Amino acid sequence: MAVTALAAAEGKRPSARLRRLEDERWLAFALLTPTAVLLGLFIAYPFVEGVLLSLSSARVGDPGHFVGLKNFHKIWNDSIFHTTVWNTFWYTGVTTVFKLALGLWLALLLNRHFRGKAIIRAFILLPFIIPTVLSTFAWKWMFDPTFSVINGTLFQLGLITTRINWLGDPDLAMTSIIIINIWRGVPFFAITLLAGLQTISPELHEAAAIDGARPWARFWHVTWPLLMPVTLVVVLFSVIQTFADFQLVYVMTGGGPANATHLFATYAYQLGIGTGLLAEGAAISLAMFPFLFIIVVVQLLYIRRVETR
Amino acid sequence: MAKTKRRSVLKLAGGAAAASMGGMAAILATGRMPAFAQQRTVHWLKWVDFVPASDALLRKEMLPEAEKALGIKINLETVNGNDLQPRVTAGIQSGAGPDLIMAFNNQTYLYANSVVDLTEIAEAVGKAQGGMYKYARAVCSDGKMFMGMPWAVIGGMIAYRKSWFEEVGATKFPETWEQYREVGKKLKAKGRPIGQTLGHTFGDAPGFTYPYLWSWGGMEVDPSGKVIMSSKETLESVKFLQGFWKDAHDEGGLAWDDTNNNRAFLSQTVSATLNGASIYIETLRKPDQYKTEKGAPMHTDILHSPLPKGPAGQFGFHLLQSHMLMKYSKNQDPAKEFLKWIHTEKNFEKWFVSQKGFATPCTEKWEGHKVWTDDPVMAPFKVAARLGQAPGHAGPPNAKAAEALSKYIITDMYAKAVQGMPAEAAVKWADGELKKIYV
Numbered sequence: 001m002a003v004t005a006l007a008a009a010e011g012k013r014p015s016a017r018l019r020r021l022e023d024e025r026w027l028a029f030a031l032l033t034p035t036a037v038l039l040g041l042f043i044a045y046p047f048v049e050g051v052l053l054s055l056s057s058a059r060v061g062d063p064g065h066f067v068g069l070k071n072f073h074k075i076w077n078d079s080i081f082h083t084t085v086w087n088t089f090w091y092t093g094v095t096t097v098f099k100l101a102l103g104l105w106l107a108l109l110l111n112r113h114f115r116g117k118a119i120i121r122a123f124i125l126l127p128f129i130i131p132t133v134l135s136t137f138a139w140k141w142m143f144d145p146t147f148s149v150i151n152g153t154l155f156q157l158g159l160i161t162t163r164i165n166w167l168g169d170p171d172l173a174m175t176s177i178i179i180i181n182i183w184r185g186v187p188f189f190a191i192t193l194l195a196g197l198q199t200i201s202p203e204l205h206e207a208a209a210i211d212g213a214r215p216w217a218r219f220w221h222v223t224w225p226l227l228m229p230v231t232l233v234v235v236l237f238s239v240i241q242t243f244a245d246f247q248l249v250y251v252m253t254g255g256g257p258a259n260a261t262h263l264f265a266t267y268a269y270q271l272g273i274g275t276g277l278l279a280e281g282a283a284i285s286l287a288m289f290p291f292l293f294i295i296v297v298v299q300l301l302y303i304r305r306v307e308t309r
Numbered sequence: 310m311a312k313t314k315r316r317s318v319l320k321l322a323g324g325a326a327a328a329s330m331g332g333m334a335a336i337l338a339t340g341r342m343p344a345f346a347q348q349r350t351v352h353w354l355k356w357v358d359f360v361p362a363s364d365a366l367l368r369k370e371m372l373p374e375a376e377k378a379l380g381i382k383i384n385l386e387t388v389n390g391n392d393l394q395p396r397v398t399a400g401i402q403s404g405a406g407p408d409l410i411m412a413f414n415n416q417t418y419l420y421a422n423s424v425v426d427l428t429e430i431a432e433a434v435g436k437a438q439g440g441m442y443k444y445a446r447a448v449c450s451d452g453k454m455f456m457g458m459p460w461a462v463i464g465g466m467i468a469y470r471k472s473w474f475e476e477v478g479a480t481k482f483p484e485t486w487e488q489y490r491e492v493g494k495k496l497k498a499k500g501r502p503i504g505q506t507l508g509h510t511f512g513d514a515p516g517f518t519y520p521y522l523w524s525w526g527g528m529e530v531d532p533s534g535k536v537i538m539s540s541k542e543t544l545e546s547v548k549f550l551q552g553f554w555k556d557a558h559d560e561g562g563l564a565w566d567d568t569n570n571n572r573a574f575l576s577q578t579v580s581a582t583l584n585g586a587s588i589y590i591e592t593l594r595k596p597d598q599y600k601t602e603k604g605a606p607m608h609t610d611i612l613h614s615p616l617p618k619g620p621a622g623q624f625g626f627h628l629l630q631s632h633m634l635m636k637y638s639k640n641q642d643p644a645k646e647f648l649k650w651i652h653t654e655k656n657f658e659k660w661f662v663s664q665k666g667f668a669t670p671c672t673e674k675w676e677g678h679k680v681w682t683d684d685p686v687m688a689p690f691k692v693a694a695r696l697g698q699a700p701g702h703a704g705p706p707n708a709k710a711a712e713a714l715s716k717y718i719i720t721d722m723y724a725k726a727v728q729g730m731p732a733e734a735a736v737k738w739a740d741g742e743l744k745k746i747y748v
Contacts, residue, residue, distance in 0.1 A: 078745075
């Protein structure tokens with residue numbers, strides 16, 4: 001029976017096209033093509049278009065002409081752009097530190113055994129699951145200059161006597177959006193780090209404990225080094241996302257008051273889409289690229305070093 | 310078992326479809342969609358009206374009537390006013406989108422290359438309805454073409470609480486900025502400050518900052534287009550507002566959009582605010598919900614006044630709305646038919662009456678309408694379109710003026726100053742930004 005089946009299979013040779021796929025080079029090519037096409041269509045093409053746009057004098061309804069680096073020169077001397085660069089770095093830096101610290105803390109707590117663990121873990125993810133625009137609108141009400149529930153509570157508790165101007169004061173407005181970003185980002189850190197924690201064998205901890213290591217020493221010499229590769233990847237993702245954040249700031253402050261909370265993406269949007277200065281908008285979003293590129297390269301190199309250690 | 314091939318299935322299905330309705334081949338051969346998909350439609354994008362009754366009137370009554378009269382289906386879409394400009398840009402760049410889009414103020418100049426000339430309709434309506442106001446003409450026409458069909462002016466006046474002003478000794482509304490500051494100081498001391506936005510929002514922010522600047526004698530440019538922002542007059546206006554803000558204003562206003570001041574006024578946390586008539590109209594609509602602290606309906610305690618005078622006079626800058634017919638539109642003829650239809654006196658009146666004075670028409674004939682005499686509280690709005698001045702003054706309200714407005718340069722100058730930037734630095738900043746636009 002088996003012999004006849006084999007014979008039948010041999011008798012029916014695969015077509016020439018299929019036979020070519022037996023060559024690994026062709027197979028690799030065939031398997032990679034869809035991804036390459038998608039990347040080309042949705043990443044490379046818009047990117048090249050963006051570069052061309054930033055080198056032109058295009059405005060809405062007017063394709064413009066080639067002007068070289070004039071737009072970049074213009075934004076280089078633009079005081080709002082300077083504020084934007086500073087804001088973006090501050091926003092990304094502060095939120096990443098807090099998200100990592102709080103996320104790690106939460107992950108360590110969730111890694112313990114307690115009743116209702118599964119439910120708590122699911123709930124922790126909520127801020128990350130709710131669409132950003134929706135949750136940001138809820139926060140907008142909480143920080144509302146007139147009706148802030150936070151102010152109301154602080155007032156009732158007797159902690160403040162006048163209203164705190166959350167979104168009207170430039171520093172507080174920045175602090176507000178940082179708080180929301182941290183709130184939204186901590187679950188991502190927590191769950192990913194928790195997954196990392198669970199891959200660490202308990203035997204290592206037991207061995208360290210037998211050797212007399214206290215909890216802090218066990219964390220520092222066992223958990224942290226083993227968690228490092230996962231941590232670095234999470235931080236990398238988070239930095240990229242935060243650096244290019246748009247929705248949160250757009251909904252909360254629209255970049256105001258007086259441009260105090262503009263990030264690269266929101267300022268590019270205001271100029272490009274709002275005012276119709278497409279070329280300048282493109283130049284601003286492209287200005288984000290070298291910064292991000294350097295951050296990503298440094299982090300990837302570091303990850304490689306950690307992994308090959 | 311016989312093999313069923315993918316191709317044979319397709320052939321079979323195609324044959325069945327062809328048999329039933331002439332087939333895809335027939336459609337492709339004529340190059341036209343079948344007749345049932347050919348109803349004429351116009352996609353109309355406008356702001357969410359601050360008088361909700363007017364949008365309801367359009368949806369429930371007027372647009373079905375238009376469909377009956379013209380055979381055109383109107384798809385009305387409404388979005389927050391701050392989101393209109395992004396939609397225009399997206400439409401023009403992709404070559405597809407709404408056919409008619411509402412523009413605010415001189416935004417029309419930004420899109421002049423991408424819109425259809427509406428001179429014929431605008432002139433006809435102007436002629437039939439007592440002549441078009443100079444303000445509407447300046448904002449919608451560059452002298453060669455009407456880039457937008459003037460729709461209405463949303464007058465901006467200060468809505469204020471009569472009894473609260475009287476309590477601090479102001480029996481009538483202050484006439485000058487100095488007087489307003491004195492009254493405001495007393496009001497703020499009683500926990501009832503003046504509410505004013507200095508945020509990035511289309512209506513109430515520039516509606517205050519532009520006329521405020523003009524009233525002190527400050528101007529963005531001279532008539533030739535030379536930037537003259539950095540002047541003694543501008544500097545004085547900034548210095549005065551720094552003190553005025555601290556003395557008399559609700560400092561939360563820096564973060565407000567066009568809706569926040571309505572809510573603040575209705576919840577009785579501010580005593581006065583520059584606004585369209587939407588606050589008053591809302592209190593009229595819901596007298597049981599909005600009451601004064603003494604229990605009287607709030608609408609009996611609201612009056613309207615133009616902005617006070619400055620050393621150089623008294624000014625207003627009111628939100629002018631027009632409709633642009635986009636060049637990419639494939640429905641230009643039906644869209645024009647619809648514009649003509651809705652601007653006939655009979656039809657426009659229905660909409661105008663539903664606004665109860667919130668919107669002032671762009672032609673003079675309507676000044677005599679009984680809407681203005683029915684309710685004396687609304688009377689100040691009657692002449693909003695007559696007295697309005699266009700952004701970019703003393704130059705023309707062209708694309709450069711529109712760019713300065715879109716970038717909130719004047720508003721940000723004041724916002725920066727009240728946040729603590731020295732007045733000189735704020736003026737210098739604005740002057741520099743304007744010079745980058747007016748090159």
